[in-house]
Amino acid sequence: MATPTTRPAQLEPQEAATAELTVDDRGELLRYMLLMRATEERALNLYRQGQVPGSYYDGRGQEAVSVGSAFALGPRDRACILHRDLGAHLIRGVTPGRVLAQMMGRLGGVTDGRDGNMHFGDRHLGCVGMVSMLPDMAPVACGLALAFQMRREQRVAMTWFGDGSTANGQWHEAMNVAGIRQLPVVFVLENNQFAYSTPNELEFVRDPVERAAAYGFEGVKVDGNDVEAVFAAAAAACDRARAGGGPTLIQAETMRMHGHGAHDDMSYVPPELFERWANRDPIELFERRLGAEGIETKSIHIAVEDELERETAWALAQPMPDPATATEGVFATEDPVLGDGHAPWSRWAPRAKEGPHA
Amino acid sequence: MATPTTRPAQLEPQEAATAELTVDDRGELLRYMLLMRATEERALNLYRQGQVPGSYYDGRGQEAVSVGSAFALGPRDRACILHRDLGAHLIRGVTPGRVLAQMMGRLGGVTDGRDGNMHFGDRHLGCVGMVSMLPDMAPVACGLALAFQMRREQRVAMTWFGDGSTANGQWHEAMNVAGIRQLPVVFVLENNQFAYSTPNELEFVRDPVERAAAYGFEGVKVDGNDVEAVFAAAAAACDRARAGGGPTLIQAETMRMHGHGAHDDMSYVPPELFERWANRDPIELFERRLGAEGIETKSIHIAVEDELERETAWALAQPMPDPATATEGVFATEDPVLGDGHAPWSRWAPRAKEGPHA
Amino acid sequence: MPELTYLEAISDGLREEMRHDESVFCLGQDIGSFGGAFKVTEGLADEFGADRMWDTPLAESAIVGAAVGAAVEGMRPIAEMQFADFIACGFDQLVNVAAKMHYRQGLAVPLVVRLPSGGGFSGGPFHSQNPEAWFLQAPGLKVVAPSTPEDAKGLLASAVRDPNPVLYLEHKHLYRRLRGEVAKGRYETPLGEVRVARPGSDLTLVAYGAMVHTALEAVEDLDGARVEVLDLRTLCPLDREGILGSVRKTGKVVVLHEATRSCGVGAEVCALIAEEAFEDLDGPVVRVTAPDVPIPFSPPLESAVLPQVDQVREACRELLEY
Amino acid sequence: MPELTYLEAISDGLREEMRHDESVFCLGQDIGSFGGAFKVTEGLADEFGADRMWDTPLAESAIVGAAVGAAVEGMRPIAEMQFADFIACGFDQLVNVAAKMHYRQGLAVPLVVRLPSGGGFSGGPFHSQNPEAWFLQAPGLKVVAPSTPEDAKGLLASAVRDPNPVLYLEHKHLYRRLRGEVAKGRYETPLGEVRVARPGSDLTLVAYGAMVHTALEAVEDLDGARVEVLDLRTLCPLDREGILGSVRKTGKVVVLHEATRSCGVGAEVCALIAEEAFEDLDGPVVRVTAPDVPIPFSPPLESAVLPQVDQVREACRELLEY
Numbered sequence A, B: 001m002a003t004p005t006t007r008p009a010q011l012e013p014q015e016a017a018t019a020e021l022t023v024d025d026r027g028e029l030l031r032y033m034l035l036m037r038a039t040e041e042r043a044l045n046l047y048r049q050g051q052v053p054g055s056y057y058d059g060r061g062q063e064a065v066s067v068g069s070a071f072a073l074g075p076r077d078r079a080c081i082l083h084r085d086l087g088a089h090l091i092r093g094v095t096p097g098r099v100l101a102q103m104m105g106r107l108g109g110v111t112d113g114r115d116g117n118m119h120f121g122d123r124h125l126g127c128v129g130m131v132s133m134l135p136d137m138a139p140v141a142c143g144l145a146l147a148f149q150m151r152r153e154q155r156v157a158m159t160w161f162g163d164g165s166t167a168n169g170q171w172h173e174a175m176n177v178a179g180i181r182q183l184p185v186v187f188v189l190e191n192n193q194f195a196y197s198t199p200n201e202l203e204f205v206r207d208p209v210e211r212a213a214a215y216g217f218e219g220v221k222v223d224g225n226d227v228e229a230v231f232a233a234a235a236a237a238c239d240r241a242r243a244g245g246g247p248t249l250i251q252a253e254t255m256r257m258h259g260h261g262a263h264d265d266m267s268y269v270p271p272e273l274f275e276r277w278a279n280r281d282p283i284e285l286f287e288r289r290l291g292a293e294g295i296e297t298k299s300i301h302i303a304v305e306d307e308l309e310r311e312t313a314w315a316l317a318q319p320m321p322d323p324a325t326a327t328e329g330v331f332a333t334e335d336p337v338l339g340d341g342h343a344p345w346s347r348w349a350p351r352a353k354e355g356p357h358a
Numbered sequence C, D: 001m002p003e004l005t006y007l008e009a010i011s012d013g014l015r016e017e018m019r020h021d022e023s024v025f026c027l028g029q030d031i032g033s034f035g036g037a038f039k040v041t042e043g044l045a046d047e048f049g050a051d052r053m054w055d056t057p058l059a060e061s062a063i064v065g066a067a068v069g070a071a072v073e074g075m076r077p078i079a080e081m082q083f084a085d086f087i088a089c090g091f092d093q094l095v096n097v098a099a100k101m102h103y104r105q106g107l108a109v110p111l112v113v114r115l116p117s118g119g120g121f122s123g124g125p126f127h128s129q130n131p132e133a134w135f136l137q138a139p140g141l142k143v144v145a146p147s148t149p150e151d152a153k154g155l156l157a158s159a160v161r162d163p164n165p166v167l168y169l170e171h172k173h174l175y176r177r178l179r180g181e182v183a184k185g186r187y188e189t190p191l192g193e194v195r196v197a198r199p200g201s202d203l204t205l206v207a208y209g210a211m212v213h214t215a216l217e218a219v220e221d222l223d224g225a226r227v228e229v230l231d232l233r234t235l236c237p238l239d240r241e242g243i244l245g246s247v248r249k250t251g252k253v254v255v256l257h258e259a260t261r262s263c264g265v266g267a268e269v270c271a272l273i274a275e276e277a278f279e280d281l282d283g284p285v286v287r288v289t290a291p292d293v294p295i296p297f298s299p300p301l302e303s304a305v306l307p308q309v310d311q312v313r314e315a316c317r318e319l320l321e322y
């Protein structure tokens, strides 16, 4: 039944070779992108209705990056997911309702109101939640990979960061350490052209992907709006890492199609630049490709819409946390609990029969 | 009277072209290397005699790097000098006696006993003293260069660091920022093969000089035991910086011929490696070259020996600081005082008639 | 005198300093044409150019380190952390390079680091912190925390002119909620002097930053008690005499801050009083602070953690009755 | 029981933990075949291999960050800072990532960071610091500071087994100067409990780390006064009841530490006492600490700054006479 994809552009042949996607897999890729967009649109509405306290950040336009890359992960792999990468959370198994509850600071959200926005990770699903300081998860991902390497487990740690983060010292320390120990870690650099209002020119002189070679590992650049290209690069990187071939830096070129946060009107973005990327919407691009191959996608849209309605209702029914619990849990009394995540790619799991929501 | 040197090996022709050394200049290079070695030998003796509290670190075998590079600086340039670079201090005008007093924690030392070892810089001579945290002076040097750039002054900031320091996040942040703003800063990377006991293989996968291109500026590798090669690279880098051409990373290959500190027996250094470099002593190499050109150096040796005797006597005559002053000066009451340094290269100053000790 | 918000007062102060002295410049993330995450620097890039309003990359150590280098070369850099929380990423340059420079080698480092700090608006664990106490354990740094628009401008001027590294804590929650009269032109509010925000003789309530307003609200009508509210303004160096003088008069003291409890500035103030004014004390030295916990995001949790007016009132009342 | 130095006790503790549990490993600069800057880890690479004794590059954030990642995956990393002073370079990973992990997402981070700290041997401003107080202002971190070989080993075991990030301050000046009996095999000294280093009833002298020995020496013969010396052992969480119980008994307290004064651990202890034991106090709560100044290099300056036996004796005597 497996239908190999056409080889994505911009990748070395041998890298794409390992990544086989079935028609169902491709449907899943679309579904997760749609689910990410729908969830974020819903969250933005809730924000505008005053249901989301604090600020609101999303990954509009970047759906292909987080979905394409996280889709390559196996259940026992681990992920440190960043603020534009809701798709990765969904793939690991976080339900949209929990995301919405998280944004609203409610119980049932991933952090039960302790943290907000995208600052979360479900430890039961193999995720270590990001902190705001960027890119602090890069060294942490190295530590996860170090544990795998020391225990001789064929597992991978994946983490994401933006173009802005590459200027930070922790980025360098992580890259260098990953190279020296040839750690099984995959770094996904989401170049969405800006760090808040700061354009690439003020962040670096040359593409950070070029640094990978100097750190002693592979750097590949992919079209971040082509979900299959991102997937292929990620799958190749994961395979390499699992085989003891060390880290990979994947630079995915994309564009942040919303403001840095909901408060940001993006006045600093040149309209031509915005237009150019608006014509390359990752979901539209992918649907067009699927359509050209005669693959039906309407049912996926309907399923996602239904799911979102149910999930939103669920989220809105969650209570706020009890103030009396505010000081609990500063210290742990038990050892780490890091469970396995969902891994919807058909390589990892037989397609679930009950429906798309694994 | 100016006798141009033969062009040093390992450098691009256009880079060496600017650096003209007279015979007297070359004598000065030798003199500073001898003075550095003699001062450090004396300090080590004082340490062994119990006159130097705390630890003792030196730059044995690395004389060509600090002397060759600092010699290219002009008086109004600024320097953040590191722990293997006594030669640079001497060139800026710190007398050996003050260095010895510094090591012994006495008044008259550069920090009057406040700090020890090589943790100093004479602000009156355009130096900002290093801190122990490596390589914290790299961002500071960028800040000095930023001031020059903002004020449109044709001045250069130079700083040094070891191979080990290149693994640190601050190194990266400084390189990246220097590249983005094309700051007039010269980075001298002293690769002495080890960071304490840690060999290059555990510090990085590829030579850090290769990273320079990715940061958007020149990286050059020189024989760090050839004082003229180092000088030529530094002079070219300074010229480039002054002309608005941005930063340079000079990787000088050398070897730390003493332990990390006086307590360290270097048992981790493979004897062959040590031997190989022992045969390439920078002072001997240079004297041999001068000798082959018929240039006399004996008088320099004698002058250095004399100077050291006088300076040591002076240092030993300095008192210890008064404990009552220990809590003074935490806060400044006046604005920064950063004076100009000596610049013995004949480009900067007519050769002083009175003798070699400028 | 014009009425300005706390935020406008800071902007105004920055503009005055930059007009007054060419060597003053700003650096930080998005502070240039974007005007900063909170729009404090809005318009400054237009007036002073991109060079004096450097949009840096995301690199706090480089920001602080470059500020140190520029400062020793005679510039007067004002670095902005996008949130005070990010100072943890530039920490080493502050506590090891900037703080110890003058003591070690007599070289002054006139820089200011602006720290938009504090919570109260669901910023969560990484956008609500009050990191001031760390810097009292790093001799060589000064720390100020204005509570009014007037002081915001005046303390900024003093911080910029001071030859030392000064951490300037501006409370985000006051930015647009607080207005007050602010004199035009340059003026300086001296460092190291408390302000009596409300005079009194029955109890001294010590606070700083946003908590000064919580304090004032709490004691506005406390069964007729005359509570003196001290606004510390400068946290380092502390105005020891200012504090002790008030306590000697009242004999009772509550210390209030938003930062977490252990080893906070409140601990220092209490220790100072317990040592130097013991004989004048008519009751325990009481602290009202956030407990030792990260600042949670969700409103009910956050308000359970941050000191509230009622809590302060209750603490004062209890001590008054002691 | 064998007599070990303080340093040998730490080494012994590391060896026991690594033998006992395969998931325990060490990382840091030069800790492998070289055995660490102070030779604390000497021999461990021979026994456990280079993989479990990782000679890292000079990158403190990566060291702490990698330890966090490995810890949440079920390893028990022990990171070494070459000197405690360098923790400023890995600060952010500790206070923002490690400290807040459990509160935010219920994920435990069982890591230990060893901090060779303290002065007394002309280490100068960058090799003599005592950074413990910073971490009390970063909820979620535990902090221990053993003063004896016995506790050095026992607290290390507890720190390694604890599911939280623990900062382990080992005082360099005790390494080879102090010997004591240390039991063979594994044992744990519980976190959060003070030790009565010397019982007494006239005055409580609170100390930790190397200063416990200064304290004991100072009160050995104090005109017959019975001074109780409390060794805090754990600085976070503080043993509130242990401290308050002693003060309630004696009514007088001197708090001693080597770290600088403002917002130090001593400030917290004094504030705690001034609030919770006010009624039991028979005199001011006195601190003996380093003043707020970087630790100078030259011996006469350094000893003027670090608390000396005479100073402690004088402070106790004065308070006893109060």
Ligand SMILES: Cc1ncc(C[n+]2csc(CCOP(=O)(O)OP(=O)(O)O)c2C)c(N)n1
Pocket: A084, A132, A133, A134, A135, A161, A162, A163, A164, A165, A166, A168, A190, A192, A194, A195, A196, A256, C029, C058, C059, C060, C082, C086, C089
């Ligand atoms: C260490 C640190 N400094 C500053 C910030 C404030 N900040 C939040 S997001 C952001 C821009 C990040 O840009 P980038 O890495 O490109 O990620 P993007 O938001 O574009 O996905 C900044 C500066 C931060 N989060 N961390």
Ligand SMILES: Cc1ncc(C[n+]2csc(CCOP(=O)(O)OP(=O)(O)O)c2C)c(N)n1
Pocket: B084, B132, B133, B134, B135, B161, B162, B163, B164, B165, B166, B168, B190, B192, B194, B195, B196, B256, D029, D058, D059, D060, D082, D086, D089
């Ligand atoms: C941030 C930091 N971490 C650790 C140290 C401890 N330390 C002092 S020197 C040194 C090795 C430095 O190696 P390198 O940069 O190659 O300089 P070298 O001494 O070889 O000249 C280390 C690890 C330090 N000084 N700074």
Ligand SMILES: [Mg+2]
Pocket: A162, A163, A164, A190, A191, A192, A193, A194, A195, A196
């Ligand atoms: Mg970006």
Ligand SMILES: [Mg+2]
Pocket: B162, B163, B164, B190, B191, B192, B193, B194, B195, B196
């Ligand atoms: Mg080296």
